[in-house]
Amino acid sequence: xxxxxxxxxxxxxxxxxxxxxxxxxxxxxxxxxxxxxxxxxxxxxxxxxxxxxxxxxxxxxxxxxxxxxxxxxxxxxxxxxxxxxxxxxxxxxxxxxxxxxxxxxxxxxxxxxxxxxxxxxxx
Numbered sequence: 001x002x003x004x005x006x007x008x009x010x011x012x013x014x015x016x017x018x019x020x021x022x023x024x025x026x027x028x029x030x031x032x033x034x035x036x037x038x039x040x041x042x043x044x045x046x047x048x049x050x051x052x053x054x055x056x057x058x059x060x061x062x063x064x065x066x067x068x069x070x071x072x073x074x075x076x077x078x079x080x081x082x083x084x085x086x087x088x089x090x091x092x093x094x095x096x097x098x099x100x101x102x103x104x105x106x107x108x109x110x111x112x113x114x115x116x117x118x119x120x121x122x123x
Contacts, residue, residue, distance in 0.1 A: 002026035002112040004096045009117030012086050020081040020117060022096030026070040030051065031098045034080045035110065036070065038119075047105040048094070049081060059104050063089075086121045091116050 008020040020036070029033070035050035049070040050059045058070050069082040079096065094117050099110035 004029050004114035006096050006114045006117040010060045011120040011121045014088055014121055014123050016086050017084045020094055021078040024077050032101045033104050034079045036100045037095045038092040052083040086123050088121050
């Protein structure tokens with residue numbers, strides 16, 4: 001059983017930075033992707049970034065390309081999401097998830113989810 005716990009959510013000004021962490025436990029190596037999704041109030045959950053666990057390949061939604069960076073530290077069992085040049089539209093609850101895919105943007109490809117951490121960006 002895999003467990004994922006997000007942290008690092010906070011309030012920030014537009015243009016600022018936050019770093020989210022996803023601490024995982026269990027056998028995560030059997031899954032292909034670890035990803036970050038977000039959900040704004042009244043909107044669908046959307047994929048933000050993912051890392052291919054076996055290849056290290058990183059993938060990003062167009063809306064965050066060049067501003068967000070996903071990375072991992074396997075010694076610390078943690079996946080990070082560095083968020084720079086924050087925008088008001090980045091506001092939402094951010095979730096960490098892992099699963100086999102095959103498409104990194106599709107929620108049904110993820111077996112395990114964290115409970116989320118809140119990010120609020122103000123102008």
